[in-house]
Amino acid sequence: MSDQRPREKEMAKIKNMSVALDADFQDKLKNLATSKGISVSSLIRETLDKYLFADNNTVKIVFNVPKDLTTDSEKLGIWLNQKCQAIVAHFKS
Numbered sequence: 001m002s003d004q005r006p007r008e009k010e011m012a013k014i015k016n017m018s019v020a021l022d023a024d025f026q027d028k029l030k031n032l033a034t035s036k037g038i039s040v041s042s043l044i045r046e047t048l049d050k051y052l053f054a055d056n057n058t059v060k061i062v063f064n065v066p067k068d069l070t071t072d073s074e075k076l077g078i079w080l081n082q083k084c085q086a087i088v089a090h091f092k093s
Contacts (some may be wrong), residue, residue: 014041061087
């Protein structure tokens, strides 16, 4: 039986990687990770997994919705409809 606890076993599989980021971007990552109660490394791993690695049966599509649309459901609906039409057109071509 291993002396390692589950978290230690998980960490034993992780390899370090260096990424160069400017100070402002690093601060944004730290603040977001802190607000979520997780480490910056966990935030980066979760984000990469969620947004870059789709399974074979899906296509990841991410929208950056303008903040002013989040309070106006009619404008948001129009904006989303335009985006959906563009996606359909893209896949038809």
